[in-house]
């Protein structure tokens with residue numbers, strides 16, 4: 068697998084969404100792994116491949132700010148749908164490291180940043196997944212005195228950021244032990260001392276309040292157990308916390324997942340994982356089967372309302388799916404992200420704001436300063452689409468060209484690769 072393009076590529080006369088703003092048609096030159104020039108009427112270097120951008124829009128590669136990535140097939144699927152970077156929010160360290168390494172080497176996979184093991188109390192969420200065989204046993208945090216060693220161990224395990232679970236089980240249906248405010252604050256301090264950003268699992272208003280008060284950098288879900296009061300919204304925004312609403316996965320818990328509609332879109336369907344597609348069609352016909360409902364129900368509409376209000380008050384909003392590989396859960400890598408973008412626009416973001424949530428905002432929130440924008444010197448993770456996604460967000464599904472680190476992604480061959488877990 069080549070890791071750099073052999074000849075420069077000039078994308079000519081293309082509307083450019085640079086991560087925050089749309090610019091009139093101009094030229095963009097890629098050489099090797101980077102964008103080398105952006106501007107009107109650039110010269111064509113000798114031997115350059117020329118791509119006509121007329122009637123098309125060039126965007127930074129999309130970033131999924133909340134995934135649980137467990138095999139290279141998921142990274143392959145994500146890339147086919149225009150997602151060039153995934154931010155993993157918790158999993159088994161050896162698996163996560165091997166996947167990040169594979170993504171460093173290969174240009175047919177989305178790039179990956181990892182949390183490794185998330186911080187939780189002994190017996191806390193997601194310990195229940197160990198019993199189900201979905202997670203390896205993992206270390207936990209008993210009190211503030213454990214925080215420094217826990218974070219040091221995450222750094223040693225290769226974590227790029229720290230995930231903190233704030234889940235008392237209310238949103239899941241089983242009471243679970245929760246870390247104290249002192250412990251969470253100590254984890255945040257230990258992470259910041261080592262240059263790690265922190266993201267908290269917060270499905271309820273109570274857990275979001277705890278995250279805000281403990282100085283966590285962002286909410287990996289928007290609270291979904293009821294309407295947020297104004298103080299919660301204002302405090303999250305005042306602290307500059309990012310919020311990842313994960314509307315796709317919340318909608319997926321309701322019995323009417325957004326994926327039921329996505330699979331009928333002829334621009335998306337051919338690129339979906341055939342095994343996943345079969346399962347979604349079965350669920351759509353027969354229903355999702357046993358649905359677990361906790362004492363506190365979560366509703367994507369509350370999350371959308373909370374995230375939009377936080378955004379309007381100044382909090383960065385990031386697009387993320389919570390896509391995983393679990394059986395019976397419809398949210399997946401790649402295709403579900405296009406559902407998230409549509410849900411964000413339906414919730415009240417403009418398409419431009421949704422596209423910033425998909426590019427520049429997650430890059431800024433996680434310190435990925437080599438990507439998320441279109442500018443000379445940045446990594447050539449680029450998505451070329453037909454039409455204008457700032458007028459119609461679903462235009463971002465109509466992919467005419469895709470580059471990962473400057474290497475064109477071949478979307479015509481869709482291998483059904485399922486690699487062995489490391």
Ligand SMILES: [Zn+2]
Nearest residue numbers: 133135156389
């Ligand atoms: Zn998650």
